[in-house]
Amino acid sequence: MEKNVRQGNQPERFALVGDIGGTNTRLGIMSSDGRIVERIKDLDSRRLNPEMLIDNINRLYVDCKDYFRSPDSFVGVSIAFAGLVNQTLGGMEASPHLSNYVGISFLDMLHNRLPGIHYVENDAAAACLAEYRLGAGVGAKNMIYVAVGTGIGGGLIIDGSLYRGSGGFAGEIGHIYAGSEFMCACGKSGCLEAMNSGSGIETYLSNIHVLDAYDDMWKRASGESQRYANAVGSEWVVSVETIDRIGKNIGTGLGSVVNIMNPDTVVIGGGLSSWTDDLLSPISESLRETAFGPMTKGLRVSIGSLGDQAGMLGAGLLLFDIYSAT
Incomplete structure (x- = not known):
């Protein structure tokens, strides 16, 4: 598969993004120009726990290393969760539909397994930003x-x-x-x-x-x-x-x-x-x-207009914003 590795005169960068809803877990690779370039088959959120989710994220990172041809091409991981995300905790403070993630610092788990900058956000907030910048809210x-x-x-x-x-x-x-x-x-x-x-x-x-x-x-x-x-x-x-x-x-x-x-x-x-x-x-x-x-x-x-990619796209946009500000 041909990979787009340059954007104008700048190296194209990629992030691993996810949208963890009450029913479906979506994981993919997003490019810095706002595209989902790879996506795995949706997983059942009700059958996953935090450790299993980290394993799936790590597996996607390994499987998609062709996108990360230089150390700077991989920005990090950004995950949107269906719940109240506490940025100080780095995870969810409350979630009616994902209770087994509550009180866990998912950011710490990511930092222990993967390189780069990592971020967590509420799923609807992430989707909101994506629709505002890229979709029906433009x-x-x-x-x-x-x-x-x-x-x-x-x-x-x-x-x-x-x-x-x-x-x-x-x-x-x-x-x-x-x-x-x-x-x-x-x-x-x-x-x-x-x-x-x-x-x-x-x-x-x-x-x-x-x-x-x-x-x-x-x-x-x-x-x-x-x-x-x-x-x-x-x-x-x-x-x-x-x-x-x-x-x-x-x-x-x-x-x-x-x-x-x-x-x-x-x-x-x-x-x-x-x-x-x-x-x-x-x-x-x-x-x-x-x-x-x-x-x-x-x-x-x-x-x-972004369908079920909105949460992933929003999570990625937030991570690229952080990367650009560093």
């Missing part, structure tokens, strides 16, 4: 990004910069109170993601007994979109009603965030965003009904 100044997958995450761009908040945890849109009677994976009830994320759909449909007749499909399917589409595929009315309900609920939650932030752009991403035609309309309509009228003037609401 041209925005103030942007809300919401990731609808196993859970619901979010990221905020304010005045052209990724906003992190005082503890680095800003953007947890999935834990806005939405009045749901179901318990959220975070341990509280009423969160937006409790009924409107991938795991929330499972809870909701289980409660109305739709899934019982589709147990075989449920076990065979993989990934949020395929899993739930298969599970309710022949119950078309239920499927449409469910997705419409999810879209309206997410739009209502986003309307409150729009009232606070007054963005020019809202981008919808994550695993369930592949249901674009069904989700976008109810999200946009409900958002505009909920938000104070002037807040929506000129507001652009769109589906992310």
Whole structure:
């Protein structure tokens, strides 16, 4: 395989990047010009622990050494996790969907195994930055990004910069109170993601007994979109009603965030965003009904354009930013 080793008159550099979601683990090699040049088959996050993830990262590093032809060509490793990332710890302080990573300094583990600069970030914050710089958010100044997958995450761009908040945890849109009677994976009830994320759909449909007749499909399917589409595929009315309900609920939650932030752009991403035609309309309509009228003037609401690479790309962009500043 031919490798691109130069970018203009400058050597091209590469980073090993990852997006560790509640369901899927994605690992690849990203170039300094913003491309995923190699990617392994997605892994099941629920079957991995931190040591196994490090082993897979190290294996990818060894397998892709052709990209690292000089000592300067490998920048390091950047991983985006589905949880509250504490930069002082170098890992996650809390995570409803990746509890076996909580309290562990993943940065220390990386430094013990691999050379280079390493970085960890929240998955939705990383995806937000990628969509802002490379995808559907290009041209925005103030942007809300919401990731609808196993859970619901979010990221905020304010005045052209990724906003992190005082503890680095800003953007947890999935834990806005939405009045749901179901318990959220975070341990509280009423969160937006409790009924409107991938795991929330499972809870909701289980409660109305739709899934019982589709147990075989449920076990065979993989990934949020395929899993739930298969599970309710022949119950078309239920499927449409469910997705419409999810879209309206997410739009209502986003309307409150729009009232606070007054963005020019809202981008919808994550695993369930592949249901674009069904989700976008109810999200946009409900958002505009909920938000104070002037807040929506000129507001652009769109589906992310980077697909399931957004988290990896964002993780890489953050690492290359750090490298460029050194």
